[in-house]
Amino acid sequence: xxxxxxxxxxxxxxxxxxxxxxxxxxxxxxxxxxxxxxxxxxxxxxxxxxxxxxxxxxxxxxxxxxxxxxxxxxxxxxxxxxxxxxxxxxxxxxxxxxxxxxxxxxxxxxxxxxxxxxxxxxxxxxxxxxxxxxxxxxxxxxxxxxxxxxxxxxxxxxxxxxxxxxxxxxxxxxxxxxxxxxxxxxxxxxxxxxxxxxxxxxxxxxxxxxxxxxxxxxxxxxxxxxxxxxxxxxxxxxxxxxxxxxxxxxxxxxxxxxxxxxxxxxxxxxxxxxxxxxxxxxxxxxxxxxxxxxxxxxxxxxxxxxxxxxxxxxxxxxxxxxxxxxxxxxxxxxxxxxxxxxxxxxxxxxxxxxxxxxxxxxxxxxxxxxxxxxxxxxxxxxxxxxxxxxxxxxxxxxxxxxxxxxxxxxxxxxxxxxxxxxxxxxxxxxxxxxxxxxxxx
Numbered sequence: 001x002x003x004x005x006x007x008x009x010x011x012x013x014x015x016x017x018x019x020x021x022x023x024x025x026x027x028x029x030x031x032x033x034x035x036x037x038x039x040x041x042x043x044x045x046x047x048x049x050x051x052x053x054x055x056x057x058x059x060x061x062x063x064x065x066x067x068x069x070x071x072x073x074x075x076x077x078x079x080x081x082x083x084x085x086x087x088x089x090x091x092x093x094x095x096x097x098x099x100x101x102x103x104x105x106x107x108x109x110x111x112x113x114x115x116x117x118x119x120x121x122x123x124x125x126x127x128x129x130x131x132x133x134x135x136x137x138x139x140x141x142x143x144x145x146x147x148x149x150x151x152x153x154x155x156x157x158x159x160x161x162x163x164x165x166x167x168x169x170x171x172x173x174x175x176x177x178x179x180x181x182x183x184x185x186x187x188x189x190x191x192x193x194x195x196x197x198x199x200x201x202x203x204x205x206x207x208x209x210x211x212x213x214x215x216x217x218x219x220x221x222x223x224x225x226x227x228x229x230x231x232x233x234x235x236x237x238x239x240x241x242x243x244x245x246x247x248x249x250x251x252x253x254x255x256x257x258x259x260x261x262x263x264x265x266x267x268x269x270x271x272x273x274x275x276x277x278x279x280x281x282x283x284x285x286x287x288x289x290x291x292x293x294x295x296x297x298x299x300x301x302x303x304x305x306x307x308x309x310x311x312x313x314x315x316x317x318x319x320x321x322x323x324x325x326x327x328x329x330x331x332x333x334x335x336x337x338x339x340x341x342x343x344x345x346x347x348x349x350x351x352x353x354x355x356x357x358x359x360x361x362x363x364x365x366x367x368x369x370x371x372x373x374x375x376x377x378x379x380x381x382x383x384x385x386x387x388x389x390x391x392x393x394x395x396x397x398x399x400x401x402x403x404x405x406x407x408x409x410x411x412x413x414x415x416x417x418x419x420x421x422x423x424x425x426x427x428x429x430x431x432x433x434x435x436x437x438x439x440x441x
Contacts, residue, residue, distance in 0.1 A: 012229050012239040012260045016299045020334045023071040023079040024303035026271035029053035029089045032308040037272030040087050041146045047135060058105035062310030064117035074320040075327025078124030078184055081114050083176050088135030096171050099135050115180045126185035129176050131212050138165035142205030166213045173217060177224040186228050191235030208235035251296045261298045267319055273305040280315050283322035284426040291360045295349040297339040326426045329385040333358035333429050355438055359430040364422040374414040377438050384429040391417045
């Protein structure tokens with residue numbers, strides 16, 4: 001949440017509610033290695049070793065229009081592309097370094113065609129930019145750096161100029177914010193002060209707001225892209241928070257106050273193309289994660305990692321297609337929806353838009369679904385996928401069970417009468433029309 005401009009909160013909340021599902025795209029040199037976007041770090045590669053990917057980067061099948069069509073068909077409303085990841089390689093021809101796509105066999109700007117293609121499909125355009133740069137000569141080696149165990153590289157830190165790196169960083173951020181048109185969302189990634197946890201223990205030589213010049217970067221963002229929503233990884237400020245690779249158990253807060261949030265999730269645990277990684281989330285799990293996120297007033301940014309030729313891999317393509325099939329029938333329970341003041345029963349999630357309450361049924365019950373507190377508050381009920389009516393009743397609280405009659409429920413409980421056969425969709429959704437005055441919080 002922005003400490004500088006608390007008035008941005010409502011605008012960000014409104015943006016997030018309109019845009020509950022987006023596409024994150026991690027793409028760069030590491031797609032050729034095909035073993036995780038942190039391959040340079042994990043394998044402690046030198047620049048010389050990593051340069052083989054520069055010499056061979058030639059994504060001849062890059063078709064951003066196909067990406068955009070896949071995103072739109074999946075029910076997504078925006079995308080975020082990595083213009084530069086931690087390895088320092090730029091997908092646009094930066095004027096501040098030669099370490100760009102212009103100096104590869106491909107030789108062409110990647111970011112502009114991406115932005116044009118997604119706008120042509122009516123989707124919002126977002127860009128990611130790494131604050132780290134493991135290639136830049138003035139970026140000090142630290143506990144996250146690929147050469148963190150190289151005594152010679154560490155000794156060279158004394159000759160590195162952090163101010164020169166800050167000028168380079170700010171210059172590239174200005175390029176990204178001015179070259180590609182109006183942006184809806186920006187990701188500046190990431191800060192890690194001393195002691196930041198890693199698999200190898202607390203990080204040393206960490207970097208944060210002072211190292212990046214985060215206050216000035218924030219002012220630059222507001223000057224050049226005043227309507228863009230910005231993430232929270234400057235170690236200083238942001239419009240929304242970004243839980244990554246876990247599912248929050250409740251709405252996100254900061255200082256006890258609710259904040260806009262976007263969950264960053266991968267399909268298989270890797271952001272970049274990872275050929276041998278088969279730890280895939282099933283499409284129906286992705287749908288449930290999306291629903292769960294929206295029920296807690298959050299949004300989901302689902303990642304794809306195109307391969308070295310520029311294609312979305314078959315698993316990502318299949319996942320997007322199946323999520324899209326569900327979204328085509330149930331989108332109004334997601335986009336524009338948010339948390340409800342009503343309490344969902346076990347194995348269900350509620351989302352709400354004005355006086356329409358959506359019951360997402362994760363585990364299909366036998367014949368009846370009991371909804372606490374909704375007796376007398378519902379005027380009509382139907383399945384969302386086919387608009388078929390669902391009958392309901394209120395079981396008398398004092399009713400005793402016998403051979404054919406179930407026991408009564410707690411006072412105020414509404415009981416839906418469901419078919420024994422579960423609808424053939426990833427997650428069935430019931431749309432309840434509430435009486436006037438029963439709107440979302």
